[in-house]
Amino acid sequence: xxxxxxxxxxxxxxxxxxxxxxxxxxxxxxxxxxxxxxxxxxxxxxxxxxxxxxxxxxxxxxxxxxxxxxxxxxxxxxxxxxxxxxxxxxxxxxxxxxxxxxxxxxxxxxxxxxxxxxxxxxxxxxxxxxxxxxxxxxxxxxxxxxxxxxxxxxxxxxxxxxxxxxxxxxxxxxxxxxxxxxxxxxxxxxxxxxxxxxxxxxxxxxxxxxxxxxxxxxxxxxxxxxxxxxxxxxxxxxxxxxxxxxxxxxxxxxxxxxxxxxxxxxxxxxxxxxxxxxxxxxxxxx
Numbered sequence: 540x541x542x543x544x545x546x547x548x549x550x551x552x553x554x555x556x557x558x559x560x561x562x563x564x565x566x567x568x569x570x571x572x573x574x575x576x577x578x579x580x581x582x583x584x585x586x587x588x589x590x591x592x593x594x595x596x597x598x599x600x601x602x603x604x605x606x607x608x609x610x611x612x613x614x615x616x617x618x619x620x621x622x623x624x625x626x627x628x629x630x631x632x633x634x635x636x637x638x639x640x641x642x643x644x645x646x647x648x649x650x651x652x653x654x655x656x657x658x659x660x661x662x663x664x665x666x667x668x669x670x671x672x673x674x675x676x677x678x679x680x681x682x683x684x685x686x687x688x689x690x691x692x693x694x695x696x697x698x699x700x701x702x703x704x705x706x707x708x709x710x711x712x713x714x715x716x717x718x719x720x721x722x723x724x725x726x727x728x729x730x731x732x733x734x735x736x737x738x739x740x741x742x743x744x745x746x747x748x749x750x751x752x753x754x755x756x757x758x759x760x761x762x763x764x765x766x767x768x769x770x771x772x773x774x775x776x777x778x779x780x781x782x783x784x785x786x787x788x789x790x791x792x793x794x795x796x797x798x799x800x801x802x803x804x805x806x807x808x809x810x811x812x813x814x815x816x817x818x819x820x821x822x823x824x825x
Contacts, residue, residue, distance in 0.1 A: 540823075540824070540825055541822045541823065541824050542563050542564065542565065542566075542569075542577075542822065542823040543563070543564045543820075543821075543822055544561055544562065544563050544564075544581075544819075544820075544821055544822065544823050545561070545562045545624075545628050545632060545817060545819060545820050545821075546559055546560070546561055546562075546583070546817075546818050546819035547559065547560055547562055547623075547624035547627050547628060547815050547816070547817050547818070548815065548816045548817075548818055549620035549621070549623040549624045549627070549766065549768075549797070549813055549815050550620060550623065550766040550768075550791070550797030550798060550799055550813035550814070550815075551766075551795075551796075551797050551798070551813075551814060551815070551816060552656070552814040552815075552816060553816060554816045554818045555795075555818070556795045556796060556797065557620075557765065557766055557795060557796070557797040557813075557814075557815075557816070558584065558620040558764065558765040558766035558767070558793075558795065558797055559583050559584075559765075559818070560583060560584070560585045560586065560587055560618075560620055560621035560623075560624035560625075561577075561578075561581040561583050561585070561586040561587070562586075562587045562589065562621070562624050562625050562628045563577065563586065563587065563588045563589065563823070564589050564598060564628070564633075565588055565589065565590040565591070566591070568590070569588065569590075574586075574588055574607065574609050574614070575609055575613070575614070577609075577823065578609035578610060578611055579611045579612075581611075582611050583611075584610060584620075584761045584764050584765070585608050585609065585610060585615070585618045585620065585621035586608070586609050586610075586621070587606060587607070587608050587618070587621040587622070587624060587625045588605075588606070588607045588608075588609070589604050589605070589606055589625050589628070589629070589642075590604060590605040590606075590607075591604065591605075592604060592605055592643065598629060598633045598635065599633050599634060599635055599636065600635070600636055600637075601635075601637075602635075602637040602639065602640055602641060603640070603641040603642075603643065604629075604640070604641075604642055604643070605642070605643050605644075606622065606625055606642035606643065606644050606649070607644070607645070608621045608622075608644075610756075610759045610760050610761055611760045611761075612759055612760030613759060613760070614645075615759060615769075616644075616645040616646050617644070617645070617646040617662075617663075617697070617768075617769045617772070618768065618769060619660060619662060619767065619768010619769050619771065619772065619811060620764075620765075620766055620767065620768050620797075620813075622642060622644075622649055622651065622660055622662075622768065623651070623658055623660055623768065623813050623815060624815060625642065625651075626640055626651035626658045626660070627658060627815035627817060628817070630651075630653055630658065631815070631817060632817060632820065638652060638653065639651070639652045640652070646662075646663060647663070649661060649662060654812065656814055657800065657812040657813065657814055658812065658813065658814075658815065659810050659811070659812040660768060660810065660811045660812070660813075661808055661809075661810055662768065662769075662772045662808065662809050662810075662811055663696075663772055663807070663808060663809075664772060664775060664776050664803065664804075664807055664808055664809040665694045665696045665697050665699075665772050665773045665776060666694065666696075666776050667692035667693060667694040667699070667701045667773050667776065667777055668692055668693055668694075668695070669691070669692055669693075670691045670692055670693040670700065672691055674728075674729050675691065675693075675700060675727070675729065675732065677726040677727075677728060678700070678723055678726040678727045678728075678732065678735065679691065679702055680726070681719070681722045681723055681725075681726035682702065682718060682723065682735060682737060682755070683702065683704065683716065683737065686704055686705070686708070686712075686716075687704065687705035687707065687708075688702055688703070688704060688705070689703045689704060689705045689706065690702075690703035691703075692777065693731070693732075694773045695731075697733075697734065697769060697772070697773055698731060698732060698733035698734060699732070699733070699734040699735070699736055699769075699770060699773050700732045700734070700735050700736065701736045701738065701773060701774070701777060702735065702736065702737050702738070703738050703739070703740075703777075704737065704738070704739045706739070706740050708739050709739070710739065710741070710748075710751045710790075710792060712739070713737060713738075713739050713751055713752075713753060713792050714792045716737070716753070718753075718755065718763070720735075720755040720757045720762040720763060721757055721762065723735060723755060723757050723758075724757055724758065727758075732758070733756065733758045733759065734754065734755070734756045734758070734759070734769075734770065735754070735755045735756070736752055736753075736754050736770050736773065736774060737752060737753045737754075737755075738750055738751065738752040738753075738774060738777075738778075739751050739752075740781075740782075741789075741790075747788070748788050748789060748790040748798075749778060749782060749784065749787040749788055749789060750774065750778045750782075750787070750789055751789070751790050751791070751792050752767075752770065752771075752774055752789065752790075752791050752792065753791065753792055753793060754767040754770045754791065754793075763793055764793070765791065765793040765794070765795040765796070765797060766791045766793065766795070766796070766797030766799070766813075767791060768799070768811055768813075770791075771789060771791075771799055771801065771809075771811055772809055772811070774789065775787070775789075775801045775803055775809045775811070776803070776809070779801075779803040785802060785803045785804075786801070786802055786803075787800075787801040787803075788800055788801070789801055797813070798813070799811050799812070799813055800812040800813070
């Protein structure tokens with residue numbers, strides 16, 4: 540069997556930065572266990588599988604596809620950067636003729652559209668709620684040591700814990716923070732956290748980035764994710780309220796780094812825009 544596969548760097552316009560995702564185009568149904576085997580083989584934070592929903596669908600002409608995401612360890616309910624990568628393969632490689640693509644996923648229908656040099660994702664917006672510090676104290680200490688924490692919130696929909704560091708810290712502090720994400724597995728005692736977001740406020744002058752973040756998901760086999768769309772579906776809600784802004788520019792401070800343009804909508808959704816670079820085209824053969 541041969542399956543077309545691509546590697547796409549998402550939330551960047553330069554190869555070898557942003558967040559890489561593998562994207563597979565499935566002409567036919569794939570045996571269930573092969574999804575995970577392929578994702579483990581690719582060993583990227585996410586491998587996406589685009590599938591046709593009905594006979595006669597076409598990657599160039601159809602506008603609606605099924606989409607699933609797998610880490611090297613398991614399937615996940617939402618992945619923004621791999622959705623961006625999937626849209627890039629359809630728009631830029633397959634030359635799909637539609638202005639808007641719809642993906643049927645575990646998180647409902649997600650839409651992607653082209654706006655100039657960007658692809659805009661229409662994602663759910665997730666609220667995070669104040670979290671009892673005692674429950675997650677050990678996890679936070681494992682992540683940031685004795686640094687001053689300003690806010691701790693939990694998003695039950697995404698199982699992500701959001702930890703905001705004090706406004707006295709600048710971007711460089713977040714970037715230079717040495718984290719042993721493997722330790723999080725032992726430190727997380729509640730069983731409810733599957734992702735940890737660390738974030739700091741950005742430039743208050745109105746120029747530059749509104750907020751910065753890093754994201755860790757060792758529970759899904761991803762020690763640190765370079766740029767994370769699903770984390771920004773939580774961050775967008777939080778920072779929009781904190782800053783009183785609907786339009787924001789965010790930067791995820793991983794070693795590779797990536798930029799996200801955010802527009803919080805009034806219908807409980809968020810538009811997250813990013814650029815992409817396709818760095819590999821080939822076939823899986825087995």
